[in-house]
Amino acid sequence: MKNVTSDEQKKFFLPTEMKAAYLQGVLEVGVEDVKVPTITGKEVLVKVMAVGICGSDIHYYAHGRIGQRKVQYPHIQGHECAGIVVAVGEEVSRFKIGDRVAVEPGVACQTCEWCKEGRYNLCPDVQFLSTPPVKGAFVQYLKHREDYLFSIPDTLSFENATLAEPLSVGLHAVKRGGLQPGATVVISGMGPVGLMTVLAAKAFGAKEIIVSDMEPLRLEMAKKLGATRVINVAKDDMVAVVEEATLGPGVDMILETSGNVKALQSSIELTKRGGAIVVIGFPAKDEVPLNVILMLQKEIDLYSVYRYTNTYPLAISLLESMGNKVNEIITDRYSIDEIEKAMEQANTNRSGSLKVMIYPN
Ligand SMILES: [Zn+2]
Ligand SMILES: [Zn+2]
Incomplete structure (x- = not known):
């Protein structure tokens, strides 16, 4: 599974630095260069191909908090994403380089009473991408545990695959x-x-x-x-x-x-x-x-209802069966460098915009 050909290595040649979109204050976003994360064990490095802006991202951007949860600046947002596996840790068994995946954003502990009951959305130790203080997916490369990644069929685009989250x-x-x-x-x-x-x-x-x-x-x-x-x-x-x-x-x-x-x-x-x-x-x-x-x-x-559990495989097959019908929900598309415009659009254009999508690569 982990034998990588030299062709593949070239294809997925990894840079040491990447772009990340940072939230620096209320209504303040910018792009910075940071180190590409290193991975070990069951971790996978995903090249993020598409990431949707969620209502919660807009809320944190505009108000700096949701209820008791406050942003700790600088913060990275984004949790609705899909991409390509570009590196795997030594214990990863389910994925290989080049696999197309959707990312389930909440990584749970798997040992507490809620995790054991299958209600891992209620895990007190869940690390959910973009929920402060956990950093999110408005980055070019994302580190994630393999059991929260799901293969997507070639017929499902990365942008449509991000809709598996909502x-x-x-x-x-x-x-x-x-x-x-x-x-x-x-x-x-x-x-x-x-x-x-x-x-x-x-x-x-x-x-x-x-x-x-x-x-x-x-x-x-x-x-x-x-x-x-x-x-x-x-x-x-x-x-x-x-x-x-x-x-x-x-x-x-x-x-x-x-x-x-x-x-x-x-x-x-x-x-x-x-x-x-x-x-x-x-x-x-x-x-x-x-x-x-x-x-x-x-x-x-x-x-x-608080988030979800065990829904990704069904969500992915439903989205695949919908074909391009579901694509119309994506109304605005931006690169990571245009993050300011993208957040502004998502925050202010309620009548014209539905899902605003970022393409970090
Ligand atoms: Zn969301
Ligand atoms: Zn747990």
Whole structure:
């Protein structure tokens, strides 16, 4: 596995220095030259070919923190990435130089009670790329443990493979909520995670997928990915649409990705008796008043979702099966030198941009 031909060596000739995009303060990013990481044991060096800007990256960039988690400057962002294996540690058995891989960003300890239960997203020692203080993937070469890398087929582009990360959130959400084939769902918020949740709901057999957002571009994209009805919350009456679609009783499941307080509050009304609400998006406020009495009377199950576990293989095969349809979600493309423009675009152009992608190599 580890025998490298001289041709391959030439092809993957490794420089000693690389570019890395640093966050230096609120709304302050720049590019610096740093050393290419060295690897040992089960570590793999990945040449990063594409890395998406996530909502969390934008949040840290614009506010310097998410809840209690504060950025320690200088910081490197980025966690939705894919690339080529260019070096392997001496204990690596699953990959060889030249393999194309998607990177699952959260490396867990594998020994704590949560890891042992398979809920490694809850591992207290998880090292998640770009979550402070762990540095991220806006670099040319990334060091990562082999058990958090996944082979991608030649038919799946690097940029589409990066979507395995937001799609994983959607897949974890529909699994947590126990979505059944034939279900009727509402997905609120059509940012990249919302759009990927449409794919996940469809893959799990949802019959009616009603989506909501304020931006026409996002609603259009949702239709292309499988939404059956779209609601523009700026002008349409959500309750009326849901009543019409479900002939009254409400939907089986709400998947809330927007973080909008009103969307979360109205979920209780829109959910059918005995249905489920899955909270995915972080609300802008820590505390949100909910009609708990109505929730109890309808015996609604309330689930929360934090990242994901064991979703990458399925996410990769779903993305492969979607072909170029999913590619339209990537609206802006930049090199690592253009990181300033890229972050600015992702932060300010809500109506025109969906996924902003960086190509470090
Ligand atoms: Zn992400
Ligand atoms: Zn653990």
